[in-house]
Amino acid sequence: MLEIKNLYVRVEGKEILRGLDLKVNAGEVHAIMGPNGSGKSTLANVLAGRSDYEITNGSITYQEKDLTEMSPEIRACEGIFLAFQYPVEIPGVNNIYMLKAALNAIRTYQGKSKLDAIEFLNLVREKLKLVRMKEDLLNRSVNEGFSGGEKKRNEIFQMAVLEPRLAILDETDSGLDIDALKIVAEGVNSLRSRDRAIILVTHYQRLLNYIVPDQVHVLSEGRIVKSGHRELALKLEEKGYEWVKQEADAA
Amino acid sequence: MATRSQDVEYLVKKEYKHGFVTDVDSDTVPPGLNEDVIRLISAKKNEPEWLLEWRLEAYRHWLTMQEPKWAHVRHKPIDYQAISYYSAPKSQQDGPKSLAEVDPKLLETYEKLGIPLHEQKMLAGVAVDAVFDSVSVATTFKEKLAEAGVIFCPFSEAVQNHPELVRQYLGTVVPTGDNFFAALNSAVFTDGSFCYIPKHTRCPMELSTYFRINAANTGQFERTLIIADTGSYVSYLEGCTAPMRDENQLHAAVVELIALDNAQIKYSTVQNWYPGDKNGKGGIYNFVTKRGDCRGENSKISWTQVETGSAITWKYPSCILRGDNSRGEFYSVAVTNNYQQADTGTKMIHIGKNTSSTIISKGISAGHGQNAYRGLVRVTKTAENARNYTQCDSLLMGDKCGAHTFPYIEVKNSSAQIEHEASTSKISDDQLFYCMQRGISPEDAVNMIVNGFCKEVFKELPMEFAVEAQKLLGVTLEGAVG
Numbered sequence: 001m002l003e004i005k006n007l008y009v010r011v012e013g014k015e016i017l018r019g020l021d022l023k024v025n026a027g028e029v030h031a032i033m034g035p036n037g038s039g040k041s042t043l044a045n046v047l048a049g050r051s052d053y054e055i056t057n058g059s060i061t062y063q064e065k066d067l068t069e070m071s072p073e074i075r076a077c078e079g080i081f082l083a084f085q086y087p088v089e090i091p092g093v094n095n096i097y098m099l100k101a102a103l104n105a106i107r108t109y110q111g112k113s114k115l116d117a118i119e120f121l122n123l124v125r126e127k128l129k130l131v132r133m134k135e136d137l138l139n140r141s142v143n144e145g146f147s148g149g150e151k152k153r154n155e156i157f158q159m160a161v162l163e164p165r166l167a168i169l170d171e172t173d174s175g176l177d178i179d180a181l182k183i184v185a186e187g188v189n190s191l192r193s194r195d196r197a198i199i200l201v202t203h204y205q206r207l208l209n210y211i212v213p214d215q216v217h218v219l220s221e222g223r224i225v226k227s228g229h230r231e232l233a234l235k236l237e238e239k240g241y242e243w244v245k246q247e248a249d250a251a
Numbered sequence: 252m253a254t255r256s257q258d259v260e261y262l263v264k265k266e267y268k269h270g271f272v273t274d275v276d277s278d279t280v281p282p283g284l285n286e287d288v289i290r291l292i293s294a295k296k297n298e299p300e301w302l303l304e305w306r307l308e309a310y311r312h313w314l315t316m317q318e319p320k321w322a323h324v325r326h327k328p329i330d331y332q333a334i335s336y337y338s339a340p341k342s343q344q345d346g347p348k349s350l351a352e353v354d355p356k357l358l359e360t361y362e363k364l365g366i367p368l369h370e371q372k373m374l375a376g377v378a379v380d381a382v383f384d385s386v387s388v389a390t391t392f393k394e395k396l397a398e399a400g401v402i403f404c405p406f407s408e409a410v411q412n413h414p415e416l417v418r419q420y421l422g423t424v425v426p427t428g429d430n431f432f433a434a435l436n437s438a439v440f441t442d443g444s445f446c447y448i449p450k451h452t453r454c455p456m457e458l459s460t461y462f463r464i465n466a467a468n469t470g471q472f473e474r475t476l477i478i479a480d481t482g483s484y485v486s487y488l489e490g491c492t493a494p495m496r497d498e499n500q501l502h503a504a505v506v507e508l509i510a511l512d513n514a515q516i517k518y519s520t521v522q523n524w525y526p527g528d529k530n531g532k533g534g535i536y537n538f539v540t541k542r543g544d545c546r547g548e549n550s551k552i553s554w555t556q557v558e559t560g561s562a563i564t565w566k567y568p569s570c571i572l573r574g575d576n577s578r579g580e581f582y583s584v585a586v587t588n589n590y591q592q593a594d595t596g597t598k599m600i601h602i603g604k605n606t607s608s609t610i611i612s613k614g615i616s617a618g619h620g621q622n623a624y625r626g627l628v629r630v631t632k633t634a635e636n637a638r639n640y641t642q643c644d645s646l647l648m649g650d651k652c653g654a655h656t657f658p659y660i661e662v663k664n665s666s667a668q669i670e671h672e673a674s675t676s677k678i679s680d681d682q683l684f685y686c687m688q689r690g691i692s693p694e695d696a697v698n699m700i701v702n703g704f705c706k707e708v709f710k711e712l713p714m715e716f717a718v719e720a721q722k723l724l725g726v727t728l729e730g731a732v733g
Contacts, residue, residue: 048688076690084688088681092703101699102689109690141703142685158689 001026001197002047002067002166007058009039009046009222016042018222019058024166029198031208033233034219035241040201041085043219044170047199048082049075062166076102077109079165083155083172090142095154096124098142099161106162127160131187149180156187167191168199173207185210205233218244269523279338284331286310289438292337296407296441299414309427309437316431322594323623323655324563326499326536334470334501336439380405380444380460392456399455401485402447406474409445416447420478424507424544424571432503432565433540436472440505443473448483448514457713459488462504470501477507479514481547486517486713499527499562504539512547512574517555519712520568521720524560531590531619534562541568545577545603553580554597555711557720562591567625569598572606572634579608582708584720587620587652588728596626596657601634601667610641613705616652617728623655630667637667645675646704648697648728698725 002024009017016039024030034040046053047060049072060067067075090098104114115123128135131153143151152172159167169188173181188211192198200211208216208230216233218226220241225248226232236244280291289310293303318329379391380403396403402413409417427437444460462473479485502524508516518541527534537560543552554568570579581597599608614622622645630637645654656673678700686696702709702721709717 048684050684072684072687073690073692076688082688084685088679088685090682090685090700090703092706093699094703098686098689098691098699101695102686102691105692105695106690162689 001063003059003061005059005061007046007060008056009042010054010056011042011052015056016222017046020219020223022217022224024197024199026165026197027192027194028214029192029200029211031200031202031213031216031233032219032224033202033205033216033236036203038219038241039222040203040219041170042222044082044085044168044199044201047075047166047168048072048080073105074109076162076164077106081159081162081164081167083152083159083167083169085170085172085174087143087146087151087155089144089146091144093142095140095142096120096138099124099158102158103162123161127157130160130190131157132183133157148175149177152176152184153180153187156184156191160187160191163191163196165195166197166199168201170201171203172200173202173204181207182210205237208233220245220248269525277338279335282333282335284310284334284336284439288336292439292441295337295339296410298407298410301418302410305422305427306438306440309434310439312428313431313434313438316428316434318431322565322625323621323657324565324592324594326563326592329499329501329536331435336470336472337441339441380458381463396455396458400449400452401454402445403458404445406440406443406445406476409476413445413447416478417445417476420476420507420509421474422507424509424542425505425540430540432538433505436474436503436505436540439470440472440474443475443504444477445475446477446485446487448477448479448485450480451482452480453483454485457486457488459490461490462502470503472502473504475504475506476509477516477518478509479511479516479550481511482513483511484515484517486519488519488521488713490521490523499534499536500525501536501538502561504541506539506541506568508541508543508552510543510545510547510550510552510574510577513549514547515551515553516543517553518543518568520554520556520558521712521723522556522558522560522564523723525562526560526591527562527589529589529618531562534591535560537561537564537566539564539566541566542571542598543569543579544571545574545579545606547577548574548603549576550574551578551580553582553711555580555582555708556584556595557708557712557723558583558585558593558595559723561593564591564593564595566595567597569600570608571600571602572608572637573602574606575603576605577603578606580711581608581610581612582711583612584615584705584708584724585613585622585624586615586724586728587617587622589618589620591618592621594623594625596624598627598629599639601628601630601637601639603633604635605637606634607638608640610639610643611707612641612643613708614643614645614654615648615701615704615728616645616654617648618652620652621655622653623657625657625659627659627661628669629660630662630664630669632663634664635666637664637669639667639669641669641671643671643673644704645673646701647675647677694725697728701728 004022007017007020032040055068100120133153216228217224226244289306425433428434448454510516524535524537545552552570558564572579579599585593585595587593597610612624614624616622624643628639643656654675660669682700683696709720712720
């Protein structure tokens with residue numbers, strides 16, 4: 001579904017990603033771990049198409065298409081979803097109004113009919129249960145006055161409604177207490193499916209207790225230096241990132 | 252992350268849709284202003300002697316006045332002798348008796364503007380007075396309104412048919428010498444709408460005036476007078492457009508509202524005069540005096556304005572809260588794009604006891620636009636327990652525009668409670684990217700964010716017009732962001 005080859009990315013003149021390779025197939029969950037500043041969030045933002053990220057080398061192929069040629073909204077319509085690390089507040093814009101506009105924009109792009117108000121509301125009610133989100137958050141302004149946990153839940157709720165093919169969760173676990181973490185993880189797990197891939201960007205392996213990944217990658221200084229399975233994450237927790245780095249440097 | 256201003260600008264650029272000219276034979280007086288021109292206007296309208304005297308007095312006062320310089324706007328000096336003060340389509344000279352007699356070209360013009368004057372095609376429940384250059388060309392639903400006792404007609408017709416009402420109220424809210432532009436208007440005003448709601452009557456439909464400037468080198472100086480008698484209610488809306496021209500045109504209107512005991516007036520404006528091109532060439536100078544007098548107890552006047560057009564906007568719809576327990580409201584969205592300038596706000600003058608006022612102002616600046624809020628809240632000695640709440644929010648798009656706030660507060664009674672809140676924000680890249688990542692196009696995202704910013708004001712507009720206002724905002728800011 002997604003293939004990244006030898007990717008170099010610069011942000012404000014500084015090279016953050018330096019020769020990153022990654023292959024993700026449909027149905028898989030990949031965890032990207034790494035110390036602060038290793039380029040995890042950069043990877044997430046580059047995939048979503050943020051404009052201040054300059055690709056200087058390499059390629060990103062998504063469903064046999066060159067992803068770098070697509071604008072952010074086209075990527076979204078093609079099924080890429082980013083759950084933001086810091087979801088932004090948009091005062092005065094109703095939360096479900098925006099979501100309905102998003103869903104209908106994506107459906108229109110995909111040649112499907114728009115949902116009317118009633119169909120949409122039914123869909124929303126069904127998805128709300130997945131993340132156990134309070135209904136009153138729907139009619140508030142987007143993320144405005146939401147607690148940290150509510151914002152993250154809202155992201156997963158949007159993901160549930162938009163049903164992306166490739167979901168990237170950027171530190172969705174950060175700032176969540178254990179109960180909220182479990183709820184978010186349950187929501188994500190319920191969205192795992194054969195034709196959907198998920199990339200979890202996370203600093204801690206804690207999240208992986210609840211969302212078990214198919215593969216774990218360690219990102220260091222802009223490259224993936226080690227890949228493995230669930231056990232790799234546990235080992236990282238025990239030994240710290242320094243260990244992988246040393247191993248990589250030795251190699 | 253900084254907003255990428257060039258993208259923001261790209262998104263706010265868009266075309267004015269009402270810029271066409273209607274080719275009609277006009278009776279236009281030569282440019283220039285003197286007492287003879289005023290006598291000519293008065294004679295054309297067959298006005299009574301007292302009104303001519305009133306005009307001349309205003310003119311003589313005007314001659315002694317200076318154009319105000321305190322507004323945060325810049326423009327070349329206006330040559331008042333280069334403007335023609337009267338222009339009317341020839342076909343209208345004898346005044347059409349009914350819609351059937353209105354020049355089809357004029358009907359077509361309004362149709363093109365989305366204001367069909369055929370009653371069967373109109374929005375049910377909205378009566379329209381259509382003013383074309385200096386004259387009113389059609390007023391719809393007159394008979395239906397008459398059944399309710401409501402008078403809604405061109406100003407010049409009111410002078411003929413209801414002179415006692417006009418004489419009793421004209422100039423009582425905005426005196427002839429109030430300010431430079433009001434004095435000029437009093438001297439040369441040509442038409443406008445007149446509206447009287449009798450006691451204990453709820454006006455059965457929305458009243459609306461649609462102003463259209465068509466002829467070149469003319470000014471439009473209309474006068475609107477609305478009187479809501481004891482216990483009555485009226486909701487009134489005005490809209491305006493003009494052709495695209497390279498020269499600036501002057502529009503100096505006066506609106507007077509009078510609310511007697513327990514009466515309510517809701518006055519909404521969607522102003523879309525030609526704003527000039529993207530380099531700031533041409534456009535309307537919109538120098539308007541609007542004031543409401545809450546003369547009676549428990550009366551209420553509410554102004555809602557959406558100002559998207561004009562090269563320069565200079566207007567301060569105000570409320571004089573004379574009656575005890577009276578209430579004034581001002582809700583405003585002002586947008587400046589390209590080289591537009593706006594200096595707008597309100598005055599709330601608290602005189603009666605237990606008076607209250609609310610001011611919600613939303614300024615949006617894009618391109619090289621300059622947007623100023625200027626407001627006065629005055630609580631006089633007699634105004635026991637006055638309350639005011641003011642909120643001024645500015646939204647900046649790009650880094651070449653400006654937002655300015657000039658709030659004045661004068662309190663002479665210690666029982667007053669005044670609150671003022673202000674904020675300035677930008678459409679951030681983060682907000683745009685968030686929407687785009689969800690599949691929403693940048694244009695739609697900007698629209699959504701700006702409309703969210705204006706929500707508190709739009710909800711005050713009558714519903715049909717709220718939808719129009721949202722669309723208009725979209726057009727005005729097209730090409731402004733990214």
